[in-house]
Structures are given as structure tokens and as C-alpha cells.
Amino acid sequence: MNIFQISQEILDIFQELEENGGELTEELEAQLAITQADFKSKVKSYIDVIKYNESNIGLIDQEIARLKELKDSKNKSIARLEKVIIWAVETFGETNKSGGKFVDYGTGKITVRNTQKVEVDEDFASARVNYFMEGIRELAFTKEIYYNELKDIIPKSKDIDGLSVNVSVDVPLTDIYNESGYNILKTLYQYNKAFKAKAAVSKTMLKDALKENPDAYPKLAHIITNKTLTIK
Numbered sequence: 001m002n003i004f005q006i007s008q009e010i011l012d013i014f015q016e017l018e019e020n021g022g023e024l025t026e027e028l029e030a031q032l033a034i035t036q037a038d039f040k041s042k043v044k045s046y047i048d049v050i051k052y053n054e055s056n057i058g059l060i061d062q063e064i065a066r067l068k069e070l071k072d073s074k075n076k077s078i079a080r081l082e083k084v085i086i087w088a089v090e091t092f093g094e095t096n097k098s099g100g101k102f103v104d105y106g107t108g109k110i111t112v113r114n115t116q117k118v119e120v121d122e123d124f125a126s127a128r129v130n131y132f133m134e135g136i137r138e139l140a141f142t143k144e145i146y147y148n149e150l151k152d153i154i155p156k157s158k159d160i161d162g163l164s165v166n167v168s169v170d171v172p173l174t175d176i177y178n179e180s181g182y183n184i185l186k187t188l189y190q191y192n193k194a195f196k197a198k199a200a201v202s203k204t205m206l207k208d209a210l211k212e213n214p215d216a217y218p219k220l221a222h223i224i225t226n227k228t229l230t231i232k
Contacts, residue, residue, distance in 0.1 A: 010045045014053075086112050086227050111230045118203040118210065120221045125199035129165045133197040162209065162217045166200040 017023075089112050093101040102111040135154050201221070209216045210223045 129199040164200040166198045
């Protein structure tokens with residue numbers, strides 16, 4: 001017996017259920033079935049099993065948190081060591097044909113490579129998208145959007161170049177069907193408070209554009225160069 005007073009028979013059933021990934025076999029289903037004769041005793045046993053498993057889940061969560069913290073700590077240690085190695089190789093290493101620095105220490109070879117990635121100002125992207133969507137909401141409320149081209153009522157700002165927006169909205173289908181005389185887009189705009197808009201940028205597209213013109217998106221993004229180790 002354990003602290004929840006669960007019989008070994010019940011524990012064996014639930015252990016087999018767990019080993020099956022929670023899938024019931026016909027045999028397990030028959031063993032778990034509750035009859036009038038054992039109604040109260042089995043209900044109590046099953047509640048005890050639930051409580052027992054919940055306590056184990058709590059311990060598992062604690063262990064996951066501990067392992068995550070341990071993983072983060074080891075990743076930080078690796079990053080610090082890599083910075084020291086990169087400095088040392090660039091300072092004392094040999095130069096290869098492409099101009100990169102390397103060191104061959106007999107049983108392995110380390111090369112320092114320059115890699116580029118796009119760094120996006122996420123706050124700026126979100127602020128611009130939210131500003132634009134607020135303008136759309138106001139126009140939808142005043143009905144102005146029904147009678148004018150969008151480009152005529154919302155001047156395009158240069159600082160939205162490179163930005164995309166992911167828009168989602170929940171609308172009852174019956175409301176769309178009842179809006180005779182309007183297209184679906186206009187119907188959706190009536191749900192101005194329901195819009196969920198999130199900035200979405202393609203870093204691949206931005207990177208290609210920034211390689212051609214580093215000042216293409218001065219407020220949104222720029223390319224940064226990182227030094228990485230290639231270990232062979």
C-alpha cells in the first residue's frame with residue numbers, strides 16, 4: 001500500500017494503462033469497469049490514483065524545470081568558452097586561403113567563420129502594425145473604407161517596407177451570409193474589435209534586400225555579423 005491506500009491490483013492496471021500510452025485494451029476496459037457492487041470502492045480507488053498521479057506530475061514538473069536550468073547553464077558555459085576560443089584563434093591562429101583563421105591541433109581542426117543574420121526590431125514592427133490596424137478600425141467604424149480606395153485615405157509610409165501582418169478574426173458564418181450587398185472583406189471589417197494582428201517578417205527576404213542595400217530598412221532591421229566556430 002502507499003499513502004493513497006491504492007491496492008496493488010489497481011496500481012498494476014494503471015501501470016499497464018500508462019505503458020500502453022493511455023490506450024485501453026478490451027481486457028483493461030473490463031478491469032476498469034465499475035459495477036453497482038463495487039461502485040463506491042472503485043470510485044475511491046480511482047480518485048486516489050488521480051491524486052497519486054497529480055502528485056507525480058508535480059515532481060516531474062520540478063524535474064523538468066531543474067533540467068532546463070541545468071541545460072541553460074551548460075549552454076552559457078559553452079558560449080563563454082567559444083568566445084575565448086574565437087579570440088585565441090583569431091589572435092594566434094593561421095590564416096586559410098579564404099582569409100579565415102584556423103588552428104589544427106592534431107586530433108581536430110577549428111575554423112572561425114563569419115556568419116550573417118538579420119536582426120529585427122520586434123517592438124518597432126509590432127508598433128507599426130498596430131498603428132496601421134488601428135487606422136483600419138477607425139475607417140471601418142466611420143464607413144469611409146466602403147467608398148474610398150485605401151491608398152487615398154491612408155498614405156503609405158516608407159517605414160512599413162519589409163513588414164507583413166498576420167491577421168486572424170473570428171466571425172459567425174451566419175453574419176457573413178446576412179450581410180447582403182457587401183463583400184466578405186467589408187463584413188470582416190465591421191468586426192474591428194475582433195481583429196488579432198501580429199507583425200510577420202521574412203528574414204530571408206530582408207536579408208537579400210539588406211545585402212543589396214544595408215539601409216533598405218533603417219528602422220526595421222539590419223544585418224549583424226557573428227563569429228562562429230566550425231569544429232572538425
